[in-house]
Amino acid sequence: MTKKKETIINVSLIVALLAVLYVMEHTLPSTAMIFTVLKKGAIYALVAVSMNLLNGFTGLFSLGQAGFMLLGAYTYGILTIPVEQREFVYMYYDGGIIHFSVPVVVALVAAGAVAAFFAYLIGLPVLRLKSDYLAIATLGFAEIIRAVFQWDKLGPVTNGSNLLKSYPTFRSVIFPFVVSGICIAIIVMLINSTYGRAFKAIRDDEVAAEAMGINLAHHKRLAFVISSFFAGISGALLAMYQTTIQASMFKSAMTYEILLIVVIGGIGSITGSCISSFLFIILSEWLLRFLDSEMYIGDFKVPLLRAGFRKVVFSIIIMVIVLFFRKGIMGTKEFSVRGIYNFFKKRAQRKNAVQGGDSNE
Amino acid sequence: MSNVLKVENVTMQFGGVVAVDNLNLEVNKGEIVSLIGPNGAGKTTAFNVITGVYAPTNGAVYFNENKIIENHPQGKMKKLYRGENNGKYHTSLAPTPDKITKLGIARTFQNIRLFKSQTVFENILIAKHCRRTSNLFTATFHLNGKEEAQMREETEKLLKILELENVKDELATSLPYGKQRRLEIARALATEPSLLLLDEPAAGMNPQETDELTAFIGRIRDEFGLTIFMIEHHMDLVMEISDRIYVLDFGKMIASGVPEEIQNNPRVIEAYLGGAADE
Numbered sequence: 227m228t229k230k231k232e233t234i235i236n237v238s239l240i241v242a243l244l245a246v247l248y249v250m251e252h253t254l255p256s257t258a259m260i261f262t263v264l265k266k267g268a269i270y271a272l273v274a275v276s277m278n279l280l281n282g283f284t285g286l287f288s289l290g291q292a293g294f295m296l297l298g299a300y301t302y303g304i305l306t307i308p309v310e311q312r313e314f315v316y317m318y319y320d321g322g323i324i325h326f327s328v329p330v331v332v333a334l335v336a337a338g339a340v341a342a343f344f345a346y347l348i349g350l351p352v353l354r355l356k357s358d359y360l361a362i363a364t365l366g367f368a369e370i371i372r373a374v375f376q377w378d379k380l381g382p383v384t385n386g387s388n389l390l391k392s393y394p395t396f397r398s399v400i401f402p403f404v405v406s407g408i409c410i411a412i413i414v415m416l417i418n419s420t421y422g423r424a425f426k427a428i429r430d431d432e433v434a435a436e437a438m439g440i441n442l443a444h445h446k447r448l449a450f451v452i453s454s455f456f457a458g459i460s461g462a463l464l465a466m467y468q469t470t471i472q473a474s475m476f477k478s479a480m481t482y483e484i485l486l487i488v489v490i491g492g493i494g495s496i497t498g499s500c501i502s503s504f505l506f507i508i509l510s511e512w513l514l515r516f517l518d519s520e521m522y523i524g525d526f527k528v529p530l531l532r533a534g535f536r537k538v539v540f541s542i543i544i545m546v547i548v549l550f551f552r553k554g555i556m557g558t559k560e561f562s563v564r565g566i567y568n569f570f571k572k573r574a575q576r577k578n579a580v581q582g583g584d585s586n587e
Numbered sequence: 588m589s590n591v592l593k594v595e596n597v598t599m600q601f602g603g604v605v606a607v608d609n610l611n612l613e614v615n616k617g618e619i620v621s622l623i624g625p626n627g628a629g630k631t632t633a634f635n636v637i638t639g640v641y642a643p644t645n646g647a648v649y650f651n652e653n654k655i656i657e658n659h660p661q662g663k664m665k666k667l668y669r670g671e672n673n674g675k676y677h678t679s680l681a682p683t684p685d686k687i688t689k690l691g692i693a694r695t696f697q698n699i700r701l702f703k704s705q706t707v708f709e710n711i712l713i714a715k716h717c718r719r720t721s722n723l724f725t726a727t728f729h730l731n732g733k734e735e736a737q738m739r740e741e742t743e744k745l746l747k748i749l750e751l752e753n754v755k756d757e758l759a760t761s762l763p764y765g766k767q768r769r770l771e772i773a774r775a776l777a778t779e780p781s782l783l784l785l786d787e788p789a790a791g792m793n794p795q796e797t798d799e800l801t802a803f804i805g806r807i808r809d810e811f812g813l814t815i816f817m818i819e820h821h822m823d824l825v826m827e828i829s830d831r832i833y834v835l836d837f838g839k840m841i842a843s844g845v846p847e848e849i850q851n852n853p854r855v856i857e858a859y860l861g862g863a864a865d866e
């Protein structure tokens with residue numbers, strides 16, 4: 227299969243996917259659960275891939291994702307609330323101190339940039355630490371940033387512990403797909419570049435990587451900053467999806483969810499992270515919902531079913547996956563048109579070989 | 588003859604252990620020089636100092652007559668220091684290993700350190716990263732097509748020269764031991780060094796592989812215009828290809844000279860026999 231052909235197939239698949247989404251939106255009721263799954267799945271796919279870039283491809287174990295998402299979400303909200311709405315949103319802070327708003331695309335990039343800037347600052351001292359300390363330090367950062375954003379003194383900017391709302395959101399499922407898609411494509415291109423190879427070298431063997439002329443401090447910081455940039459954008463998307471922003475949304479539990487998605491999908495597999503994001507959201511938002519409500523079959527009350535039981539079942543499923551499918555769904559492999567093509571080609575060849583063997587006898 | 592590498596009064600002390608004790612040596616352009624000595628003599632430590640893994644406790648290292656490394660006892664070491672030439676050096680110049688590699692010094696490791704999850708081809712390609720002219724932006728958006736193509740071409744060339752082309756898509760760690768060692772050398776060459784440091788390149792090889800390696804080291808020296816400094820325990824190999832030899836024992840240099848001199852040096856024989864008797 228030539229490269230050109232592969233590109234054509236890939237592009238047509240993307241167009242087909244968008245077409246399907248478009249048709250679905252115009253036929254199914256807009257409240258259908260599938261849309262929640264698709265929107266949230268696309269957003270989680272982006273943040274999972276950004277985490278994978280760091281944890282899976284560079285071998286840096288960081289747990290700051292929720293903190294960077296928070297920064298992105300707030301940056302987006304603060305910059306895009308329409309001027310005439312600010313009075314109502316910032317009602318306890320005299321309309322806040324910001325009296326302008328910027329276009330959505332600019333705000334999305336700014337969301338990434340603010341997260342990236344904080345990552346740069348934290349990275350200076352923290353990336354020198356051994357990997358386990360990095361996890362603790364980034365987790366601590368996420369907790370601190372959450373508290374800081376609820377601080378009353380910063381109210382004129384962050385609205386303190388009150389909601390940010392009335393900023394532009396999306397209604398169509400195509401929006402998060404396109405934004406996440408572009409971001410993930412950029413991450414994939416990065417991973418396939420000479421820089422991506424350097425990241426993987428650091429993951430495999432720091433000492434050898436350094437001896438091959440790879441500046442560890444510089445490259446680790448790059449990976450950390452880029453990962454945070456995209457986490458920031460996904461935070462902004464999540465803010466758009468939720469339609470309101472509150473710092474308390476971005477708990478460390480969110481980071482663990484993302485980490486689980488990465489582990490389930492396969493540490494070091496982009497397509498794995500994407501697939502498992504959707505699976506995760508389908509399970510947690512949809513299929514396991516019924517576990518949370520009491521159910522009667524005739525007069526018989528089904529035991530165990532009550533609010534919160536979903537979480538229990540969910541944890542058990544995850545434990546099973548982590549225990550028995552430690553490499554995740556994809557391991558470090560990727561799902562691609564070329565991969566499928568080669569798979570079938572090999573099978574066909576084997577078949578031919580077997581048949582050829584038969585005819586010789 | 589100009590010296591490519593000069594190690595001057597280098598002492599490396601770990602806590603109370605003096606691993607390298609006032610080492611002085613020179614490697615001239617185009618030479619193959621060996622560093623030998625019993626186990627624990629401090630050979631690998633000397634390499635680690637030259638390549639920037641450890642800053643020496645005291646002393647200096649020159650590359651092409653430029654000072655690249657210098658240090659003097661500092662902090663707690665001021666009191667602990669048991670080496671010589673204390674007070675002779677005053678500045679502290681300690682580049683990280685990647686800077687040293689960029690200057691043109693490449694190395695291999697005693698315990699093979701390949702990039703485990705990568706193929707043979709990728710292992711070499713990664714080493715080309717340090718010679719890139721692209722930046723993050725041009726590399727990510729594949730605007731450096733020419734450079735990328737050149738990197739791949741040079742990698743292919745190295746694979747051919749090192750006779751690894753037929754295994755290029757295999758995982759590095761799936762190769763037999765001898766080939767892994769050869770791949771490590773290929774990877775080091777990909778960084779375009781002028782000085783190559785080999786830490787026990789024949790370790791774990793059978794006699795036939797060792798013979799092949801002997802010829803091979805001579806060949807790459809000529810083909811790449813290299814200067815080679817190596818640590819080795821296989822005496823046949825050392826005696827056959829070395830222009831000169833340095834001998835370390837307990838961190839101190841006990842002898843140096845051409846192979847014939849070393850072979851007949853009573854101190855060297857004693858150091859080796861003593862070491863052998865201990866085992």
Ligand SMILES: Nc1ncnc2c1ncn2[C@@H]1O[C@H](COP(=O)(O)OP(=O)(O)OP(=O)(O)O)[C@@H](O)[C@H]1O
Nearest residue numbers: 601604606624625626627628629630631632633697
């Ligand atoms: N990072 C370190 N910290 C403390 N001691 C060290 C360190 N590195 C090396 N040493 C000590 O320095 C001494 C010399 O070790 P080195 O590895 O240089 O020996 P070597 O000559 O390469 O031996 P071999 O032939 O076994 O490879 C040893 O006693 C070792 O324990």
Ligand SMILES: [Mg+2]
Nearest residue numbers: 630631632697
């Ligand atoms: Mg050694």
